[in-house]
Amino acid sequence: xxxxxxxxxxxxxxxxxxxxxxxxxxxxxxxxxxxxxxxxxxxxxxxxxxxxxxxxxxxxxxxxxxxxxxxxxxxxxxxxxxxxxxxxxxxxxxxxxxxxxxxxxxxxxxxxxxxxxxxxxxxxxxxxxxxxxxxxxxxxxxxxxxxxxxxxxxxxxxxxxxxxxxxxxxxxxxxxxxxxxxxxxxxxxxxxxxxxxxxxxxxxxxxxxxxxxxxxxxxxxxxxxxxxxxxxxxxxxxxxxxxxxxxxxxxxxxxxxxxxxxxxxxxxxxxxxxxxxxxxxxxxxxxxxxxxxxxxxxxxxxxxxxxxxxxxxxxxxxxxxxxxxxxxxxxxxxxxxxxxxxxxxxxxxxxxxxxxxxxxxxxxxxxxxxxxxxxxxxxxxxxxxxxxxxxxxxxxxxxxxxxxxxxxxxxxxxxxxxxxxxxxxxxxxxxxxxxxxxxxxxxxxxxxxxxxxxxxxx
Numbered sequence: 001x002x003x004x005x006x007x008x009x010x011x012x013x014x015x016x017x018x019x020x021x022x023x024x025x026x027x028x029x030x031x032x033x034x035x036x037x038x039x040x041x042x043x044x045x046x047x048x049x050x051x052x053x054x055x056x057x058x059x060x061x062x063x064x065x066x067x068x069x070x071x072x073x074x075x076x077x078x079x080x081x082x083x084x085x086x087x088x089x090x091x092x093x094x095x096x097x098x099x100x101x102x103x104x105x106x107x108x109x110x111x112x113x114x115x116x117x118x119x120x121x122x123x124x125x126x127x128x129x130x131x132x133x134x135x136x137x138x139x140x141x142x143x144x145x146x147x148x149x150x151x152x153x154x155x156x157x158x159x160x161x162x163x164x165x166x167x168x169x170x171x172x173x174x175x176x177x178x179x180x181x182x183x184x185x186x187x188x189x190x191x192x193x194x195x196x197x198x199x200x201x202x203x204x205x206x207x208x209x210x211x212x213x214x215x216x217x218x219x220x221x222x223x224x225x226x227x228x229x230x231x232x233x234x235x236x237x238x239x240x241x242x243x244x245x246x247x248x249x250x251x252x253x254x255x256x257x258x259x260x261x262x263x264x265x266x267x268x269x270x271x272x273x274x275x276x277x278x279x280x281x282x283x284x285x286x287x288x289x290x291x292x293x294x295x296x297x298x299x300x301x302x303x304x305x306x307x308x309x310x311x312x313x314x315x316x317x318x319x320x321x322x323x324x325x326x327x328x329x330x331x332x333x334x335x336x337x338x339x340x341x342x343x344x345x346x347x348x349x350x351x352x353x354x355x356x357x358x359x360x361x362x363x364x365x366x367x368x369x370x371x372x373x374x375x376x377x378x379x380x381x382x383x384x385x386x387x388x389x390x391x392x393x394x395x396x397x398x399x400x401x402x403x404x405x406x407x408x409x410x411x412x413x414x415x416x417x418x419x420x421x422x423x424x425x426x427x428x429x430x431x432x433x434x435x436x437x438x439x440x441x442x443x444x445x446x447x448x449x450x451x452x453x454x455x456x457x458x
Contacts, residue, residue: 012163015164016168017166017168018035018041018042018170019035019042019168019169019428020045020155020172021042021044021045021171021172022142022171022172022173022175023053023173023175023179023180024053024174025053025054025174026054026410026413026417027174027416027420028046028051028174029053029128030087030415031172031174032129032136032421033421034083034417034421034422034449035421035425036133036134036425038429038445039425039429040424042135044129044136044137045142045157046136046138046139046140047140048139049138052121054410055116056118056121058197060199060263060271060274061116061237061263062114062414063360063409063410064110064360064411065088066079066111066112067372068110068360069372071107071111071364071365074373077359077374079358080356082418082449082452083417083418083450084411084417085450087121087128088114091116091117091120091124094123095117096116097121097227098113098236098263098265101114101115101225101226101237103223105221105222106220106221108364110364112224113226113237113263116265116271117271139159141159142155142157142183144183145185147387151388152184152389168428169427169431171184171389172421173390176395177283177396178331178392181334181392182332185387186385186387187386188332188334188335189333189399190284190331190333191333192281192282195277195329196276196283196296196327197274197275197326197327198275198293198296198326199272199273199323199327200273200319200322201269201273202269202303202304202314203317204316204318205269205311205313206313207267209311209312209314210262210313210314213312214245214260217240219244220244221238221240221241222239222261223238228264229267237263238262239260240260240262246310249306249310252306256299257278258276258302259274269320273303277292277295283330292326300319304319330395332396333396333398334384334392334397335399336385337380337381337383339381340377344375345361345367345369345375345402345407346361346368346369347370348370348374349376350374350375350454351377352456353380355416355423355443355453356415356418357452358374358375358415359374360409362408362409367405367406376454376456377412377419379442381397382416382420383434388435389427391423391424391434393413394416395413418449422442422445423437
């Protein structure tokens with residue numbers, strides 16, 4: 001039986017903002033920029049010393065700014081625009097992105113590969129947040145929430161300076177785990193239906209020899225060419241599937257959850273080698289996650305052994321980058337006013353309160369958006385039940401496993417961030433609750449911010 005103590009009450013310094021975004025990851029960066037650009041005094045709180053979240057810790061390609069047009073022979077449409085697209089454009093200009101590269105082989109999964117250099121992305125994100133006028137607190141952890149009558153009054157934070165409080169009119173939870181929503185008393189479940197992972201970046205390799213090896217094996221492979229080391233036609237993605245791969249290699253890498261979904265902006269570097277591990281409990285479990293970190297580190301070392309052993313040109317491979325902590329695909333799932341179903345996603349449903357459109361499904365080709373089109377993400381799917389001034393964004397929304405395999409992806413999280421940040425600013429500046437916000441006003445502001453929206457079909 002665990003013992004407990006009472007923490008004594010104490011006065012702490014407090015700061016005041018219109019909007020507080022907790023979590024400076026994939027969606028939080030975009031949310032903070034959107035809120036500040038809309039005119040709100042905004043603070044962004046991030047526990048690590050950099051911005052970017054899963055985008056830079058996973059290091060895989062960004063899925064996906066476009067519809068899956070190639071599979072269905074449809075018109076190519078960039079669905080996610082606005083601030084997410086602006087950030088990727090900046091990273092590309094800095095030489096840290098392949099651009100939106102068309103898949104030339106096995107495009108049934110995704111028509112486009114947008115691979116990034118993780119370090120360049122960190123810098124670009126930080127610069128854009130700063131330029132927008134956001135107050136940025138890195139290396140700062142949210143430790144609790146003060147709530148009265150369903151309204152979040154403040155959050156407490158801790159860093160090397162000590163404990164303090166942030167008051168705001170409106171809050172955005174972009175923590176991935178749903179930490180703020182949970183602290184505020186929002187209802188949630190913990191599905192524990194996704195593996196966690198600890199991707200590594202591998203240097204001392206030869207991207208072209210790896211690609212040739214996969215093709216020589218006759219395996220199905222996603223292939224894309226794009227901007228790589230300043231050249232415009234380098235191989236930037238090769239994803240080898242187990243069929244026709246050497247049996248020993250396939251068996252050994254499956255045992256450590258190793259994916260050969262390789263993307264890179266460099267000819268001598270694998271930006272993303274994924275190692276998966278299925279926890280027996282939710283990734284919010286302290287003890288289980290601590291044990292998992294060790295297991296994943298062991299798998300990283302084993303992965304290097306396999307790469308050296310089996311892949312030509314990789315005899316001198318070594319780990320050049322590892323995630324600072326295990327990456328999750330889902331922790332808590334926050335109960336919101338609307339919960340997207342897989343039927344909503346795959347049928348291409350568009351709602352009367354759409355805040356962006358999306359066209360990628362991570363279970364393609366098993367599940368795809370109808371006719372290579374798009375579906376709408378409704379505003380009310382970000383509103384935690386019972387809380388009046390809080391948005392839930394990213395992988396913490398959408399309970400259905402298959403629907404979540406679409407909504408949790410990086411580009412969707414970025415688009416959710418722009419919607420939530422814009423809405424939070426409008427709520428704060430107009431002294432209204434999240435449910436009292438006029439959707440037409442929000443839609444107009446989103447369109448002004450570059451968001452692509454079509455009409456509802458419901």
